[in-house]
Amino acid sequence: MTTVRHLEIAAAAEPPAEGTRRLIDGQERVYYDGYWIKTYPVPADSLDAKKRLIEALTRRLFNHTEYGLNIPGHRLAEARAAYAAEQDPGKSRVKAAMLAGALFNRATDIFRKLVELQAEGIEVGCDDALMRECGQYLMEAMELGRFVLHRSGEEGIDELWGEPFRAFSIPVEDFYEGRYIKIGQTLRDIDRIAAAMIDTIGQVPLFAGVAGPIRDLAAAAKVKTETLRTDPEIFDIWSSLVTAGERLANFTPGPPTGTPSRCPPPAGSPVHSVSDGLHLLRAGRDLVFYITRARTPMPKSTREYIERCQTYLAIGSVPFAPVPLPA
Missing domain, CATH: 1.20.1440 (de novo design (two linked rop proteins))
Structure with missing residues (x-):
């Protein structure tokens, strides 16, 4: 098993700039936060690459969040109506999280169809109505992400909710670089x-x-x-x-x-x-x-x-x- 390289910096030495890349033992690594992190090839920046990335990020999202949020995209209207009608604060939080899940799945559905159209030779531009709708769904889901808890029940992981939208809205290479920072x-x-x-x-x-x-x-x-x-x-x-x-x-x-099993603690210590x-x-x-x-x-x-x-x-x-x- 390989080992993450943590940079030990001498008192007078200057650390490398964030994002510096070096070949270490035959493996390219990038420097962030004092660590040399293993890098991977970046796929070509295409609609298909973005679709695969968003699908993977959505699966990852549901894998780490509380249960019951993986609502199919075709039930988006139902999820939105349930959230809008809820008056109880506790249930409202959960239904907001369920709506976020439906929004993510709906956006993924749209992206999948756009890639299929492109495979058939139909040009899909950034200003296409479906592209705009997909982006709106991802943005709304990201905003609702604050209502979602990690599976431990202790806190949310806002970063995970923002990742699909970032993957949609920026070049794939920039997205991967942001992951190394995290x-x-x-x-x-x-x-x-x-x-x-x-x-x-x-x-x-x-x-x-x-x-x-x-x-x-x-x-x-x-x-x-x-x-x-x-x-x-x-x-x-x-x-x-x-x-x-x-x-x-x-x-x-x-x-x-070498310590007696019943050695008493020092006076005054807990x-x-x-x-x-x-x-x-x-x-x-x-x-x-x-x-x-x-x-x-x-x-x-x-x-x-x-x-x-x-x-x-x-x-x-x-x-x-x-x-x-x-x-």
Whole structure:
């Protein structure tokens, strides 16, 4: 398995410009946020390429959001009427999310037909009425994306809702470059989460051996984040990530080597709950998986998780956290 290259910058050295490309060990990589990220060939900028990209982004969107949003495009009028008639705030949010799903699917339906027309030799211009309608649906869906939660139930991922519209409205090459920027931000947050776990949970004597499994998970997650599912290496990369997550989830707390099992904590220091520490480890594992699979930062969840880790180190327990939606 390859390793994401993180740039170590000497005090007097200047980092390369964002977007710099270099060949490293025979693989082209692009520099963003301190990381050399694996690149992939960009498909030709055609209507067919955009159709395939929007279809893939739409599937990805529904894969990471709450359940029940994949409403077929032909039911768009029904979804819009249901949302407009709803008075209950909670149900209104959910119906707005369902409407967003129908809008995305309708836009994909239109794009698919436009590509079929082009394949028959019929020219489709950017100012075509159906092209404009497709763009309007994608824009409306993006605006409704603020009502949609990630499958964990903790926050939304607005980036995912904007991606199909960006793929529609800008050149394919520019879209791919924007994805590398987001991947760099995701790699940075994986490292932030891992560092928070080591600097808090890892400081508790019973969890003294947990730093290694945390680093292994972070390393595997970063490689997975930069790797497309179509990459031949995905079989080794995904299995490495899953097994690293299992090792962390199965970590068994115990006193450091050579330490008496009943050694009392120093006077005045908090007594750390083992069950809360294990819960935090597994919650951190889950969060790393969420952002790795989405290849997009989850700033609210990351910030709140780091705060919970700091609270655990300070007082020995963690506050209540939202329960994820069932898988």
